[in-house]
Amino acid sequence: MSDPHGARADLVCDVVVVGGGVAGLSVAWRTARQGMSVVVVDPAPGTGATHASAGMLAPVSEVTYTEEPLLRLGLASLAAWPGFRAELDDESGVEVDHRREGTLEIAYSSDDMAYFDRLAAFEETLGLRVERLTGRECRALEPMLSPAVRGGLLARDDAWINPRRLVRALLAAVQRWDGEILYDRATEIVPLGVGVGGGVGVGGGVGVRLGSGEFLSAGHVVVAAGSWSPSLLPGLPVRPVKGQILRLRGPQGFLTRCVRGLVHGSPVYLVPRGDGEITLGATVEELAFDARVTAGGVYELLRDARELVPGISELELAETTVGFRPGTPDNLPLIGPAGPPGVLAATGHHRAGVLLAPVTAEAVVALVTGAGAPEVVKSCDPGRFSR
Amino acid sequence: MSDPHGARADLVCDVVVVGGGVAGLSVAWRTARQGMSVVVVDPAPGTGATHASAGMLAPVSEVTYTEEPLLRLGLASLAAWPGFRAELDDESGVEVDHRREGTLEIAYSSDDMAYFDRLAAFEETLGLRVERLTGRECRALEPMLSPAVRGGLLARDDAWINPRRLVRALLAAVQRWDGEILYDRATEIVPLGVGVGGGVGVGGGVGVRLGSGEFLSAGHVVVAAGSWSPSLLPGLPVRPVKGQILRLRGPQGFLTRCVRGLVHGSPVYLVPRGDGEITLGATVEELAFDARVTAGGVYELLRDARELVPGISELELAETTVGFRPGTPDNLPLIGPAGPPGVLAATGHHRAGVLLAPVTAEAVVALVTGAGAPEVVKSCDPGRFSR
Numbered sequence: 001m002s003d004p005h006g007a008r009a010d011l012v013c014d015v016v017v018v019g020g021g022v023a024g025l026s027v028a029w030r031t032a033r034q035g036m037s038v039v040v041v042d043p044a045p046g047t048g049a050t051h052a053s054a055g056m057l058a059p060v061s062e063v064t065y066t067e068e069p070l071l072r073l074g075l076a077s078l079a080a081w082p083g084f085r086a087e088l089d090d091e092s093g094v095e096v097d098h099r100r101e102g103t104l105e106i107a108y109s110s111d112d113m114a115y116f117d118r119l120a121a122f123e124e125t126l127g128l129r130v131e132r133l134t135g136r137e138c139r140a141l142e143p144m145l146s147p148a149v150r151g152g153l154l155a156r157d158d159a160w161i162n163p164r165r166l167v168r169a170l171l172a173a174v175q176r177w178d179g180e181i182l183y184d185r186a187t188e189i190v191p192l193g194v195g196v197g198g199g200v201g202v203g204g205g206v207g208v209r210l211g212s213g214e215f216l217s218a219g220h221v222v223v224a225a226g227s228w229s230p231s232l233l234p235g236l237p238v239r240p241v242k243g244q245i246l247r248l249r250g251p252q253g254f255l256t257r258c259v260r261g262l263v264h265g266s267p268v269y270l271v272p273r274g275d276g277e278i279t280l281g282a283t284v285e286e287l288a289f290d291a292r293v294t295a296g297g298v299y300e301l302l303r304d305a306r307e308l309v310p311g312i313s314e315l316e317l318a319e320t321t322v323g324f325r326p327g328t329p330d331n332l333p334l335i336g337p338a339g340p341p342g343v344l345a346a347t348g349h350h351r352a353g354v355l356l357a358p359v360t361a362e363a364v365v366a367l368v369t370g371a372g373a374p375e376v377v378k379s380c381d382p383g384r385f386s387r
Numbered sequence: 388m389s390d391p392h393g394a395r396a397d398l399v400c401d402v403v404v405v406g407g408g409v410a411g412l413s414v415a416w417r418t419a420r421q422g423m424s425v426v427v428v429d430p431a432p433g434t435g436a437t438h439a440s441a442g443m444l445a446p447v448s449e450v451t452y453t454e455e456p457l458l459r460l461g462l463a464s465l466a467a468w469p470g471f472r473a474e475l476d477d478e479s480g481v482e483v484d485h486r487r488e489g490t491l492e493i494a495y496s497s498d499d500m501a502y503f504d505r506l507a508a509f510e511e512t513l514g515l516r517v518e519r520l521t522g523r524e525c526r527a528l529e530p531m532l533s534p535a536v537r538g539g540l541l542a543r544d545d546a547w548i549n550p551r552r553l554v555r556a557l558l559a560a561v562q563r564w565d566g567e568i569l570y571d572r573a574t575e576i577v578p579l580g581v582g583v584g585g586g587v588g589v590g591g592g593v594g595v596r597l598g599s600g601e602f603l604s605a606g607h608v609v610v611a612a613g614s615w616s617p618s619l620l621p622g623l624p625v626r627p628v629k630g631q632i633l634r635l636r637g638p639q640g641f642l643t644r645c646v647r648g649l650v651h652g653s654p655v656y657l658v659p660r661g662d663g664e665i666t667l668g669a670t671v672e673e674l675a676f677d678a679r680v681t682a683g684g685v686y687e688l689l690r691d692a693r694e695l696v697p698g699i700s701e702l703e704l705a706e707t708t709v710g711f712r713p714g715t716p717d718n719l720p721l722i723g724p725a726g727p728p729g730v731l732a733a734t735g736h737h738r739a740g741v742l743l744a745p746v747t748a749e750a751v752v753a754l755v756t757g758a759g760a761p762e763v764v765k766s767c768d769p770g771r772f773s774r
Contacts, residue, residue: 316679
């Protein structure tokens with residue numbers, strides 16, 4: 001069989017997912033579960049933004065005044081998380097350390113508290129559950145907090161998971177449904193015209209060329225390559241938003257809740273795991289693909305976190321990591337048709353990739369099965385900026 | 388040939404050096420140069436305190452009021468460094484990045500400057516060269532210094548080298564003189580009585596048992612195992628003094644001198660290399676062998692260094708390391724007979740191992756060749772605490 005694109009059609013499947021982070025693997029798992037044949041292409045799955053991520057499922061405490069569509073999307077995905085996680089546990093055998101004790105938002109100064117008071121009032125107008133706490137009440141919940149903290153809010157519905165375990169679970173679940181992981185780099189997306197390529201891609205279809213020279217043909221290609229997505233879909237409005245993030249190692253139970261602080265206007269969070277690890281983040285830097293951990297980034301994170309929880313000084317600084325969040329002009333992800341026919345984007349999740357994984361995967365399933373995008377993701381149409 | 392210690396006398400040599408840090412390797416090189424057969428025993432040479440070290444040759448700026456014998460020792464060793472380095476360059480082919488631009492001691496506050504003023508007066512009574520500088524004069528020498536720095540001193544005679552290159556150079560020089568490196572752990576020192584062991588150790592000698600089970604016999608054993616020396620010589624008054632130290636990576640010429648600062652009484656140093664690396668240190672912690680890099684240790688180093696040189700914020704934080712300086716009760720090293728006959732200590736150098744390498748090696752050469760300890764190291768007799 002000849003191929004007009006000069007490569008063997010070595011592999012034919014229903015869906016190729018480019019990118020093995022939390023978005024791509026979730027899409028792969030949920031489409032494979034529908035009985036579709038799925039191939040994930042990634043030279044190193046789970047080593048991008050997902051590896052750096054803190055894994056917060058925190059639509060409420062992430063909310064800002066201008067981002068109500070993102071809040072609605074986040075709440076829908078948060079609601080889907082327990083079912084998503086239960087099926088993932090069952091099918092992968094990997095437990096993702098899903099914790100639901102809520103987020104404690106801590107104000108260091110009275111100015112910081114004034115910000116939270118306004119935020120709480122806004123959240124209440126949206127019907128969200130949020131409780132105002134005094135400094136004393138905050139410390140009763142988390143005794144390691146500094147006596148200096150001014151007060152806070154408790155967002156009881158927020159939760160979090162361990163994103164590195166999530167990657168292991170999703171890889172296992174994809175393979176459980178006979179999805180294939182190709183440890184390779186996608187170099188090009190190739191539209192396949194109607195009827196071109198012999199039996200391949202009846203009604204069109206789309207090809208993906210790999211770094212190895214291999215060529216994949218599929219009914220759909222889902223680009224979930226995070227900040228690197230524009231290399232396959234030129235013009236896609238995604239940019240890398242650098243984040244530096246630390247991992248501390250302490251005794252179990254040092255913190256029991258996810259603590260998000262505002263320290264003289266500067267945000268910082270501490271996310272505890274069951275094994276005593278604490279993820280401390282994160283800088284937000286518009287520095288393109290600058291992968292350096294910097295003295296200033298680490299300094300500012302430690303400074304602000306120490307103001308909230310002085311006892312972290314004694315904990316091991318076990319890891320410093322840089323990740324690149326895929327940012328978009330309006331902070332909403334890109335989920336839906338993009339580029340040549342048959343190609344979908346599932347990227348641009350910025351700080352919310354883990355939270356939005358279930359709703360992203362369900363939207364892609366609906367799109368590839370022809371059911372159409374669910375109402376809640378219509379705000380995420382990749383074409384919205386050109387209209 | 389039977390061996391009363393139940394092990395083969397596999398290897399017989401003049402000198403066994405236990406420990407492949409800067410002290411042990413310098414001793415090995417200088418004794419091998421005398422025509423002696425030398426074996427160095429270390430599972431991983433150069434990975435102890437030397438690996439963490441900043442490599443300062445700074446007896447003047449290290450001086451404190453109570454430590455004049457240490458100052459004399461340091462000045463003697465500093466004077467020996469140029470010749471030591473020239474021969475090492477020749478014999479190893481490895482350049483150690485020896486820099487002699489002097490140390491700039493920077494006072495952040497006026498209290499810090501008052502301390503330096505008193506120190507300068509003391510140093511002048513000792514006949515040392517030290518110049519008082521205004522803040523403006525300091526910044527003229529090092530433009531990256533903060534406009535807030537109060538003033539400082541210039542110790543023109545201080546120098547520094549790259550300790551990791553020094554290890555590579557010494558390993559090459561030892562092997563150049565047919566010294567052998569055994570990548571193994573010494574587990575026991577075994578006195579060999581007069582005549583015991585056949586031809587081994589005429590007039591006694593001493594054995595070293597290795598983790599592999601191998602047994603070495605030698606005329607002299609030099610214990611240069613840093614903080615781990617008491618495991619071979621129980622009761623030796625050496626303790627680990629934990630230090631955390633950072634490596635930054637910046638543009639070449641970011642700093643040109645060794646900068647030692649006092650920031651509200653808290654000491655910090657920045658040591659630039661020819662390749663743009665800056666060693667930033669160091670904590671001094673009495674925490675035994677606690678090998679954890681801590682959030683508080685890294686935070687305090689970055690905080691104080693940023694006060695002096697704000698621009699480090701933009702530099703890469705390339706490495707965090709913990710080392711254990713071998714401390715002694717009086718901060719002077721232990722150089723001379725210790726334990727069974729034929730055993731010498733060459734340890735306890737605390738913060739000054741690199742500086743004191745030449746004088747330590749020359750003293751050991753004098754002792755093993757029977758010339759007796761040079762006057763300047765007599766204050767380092769390991770027996771001084773029991774008299």
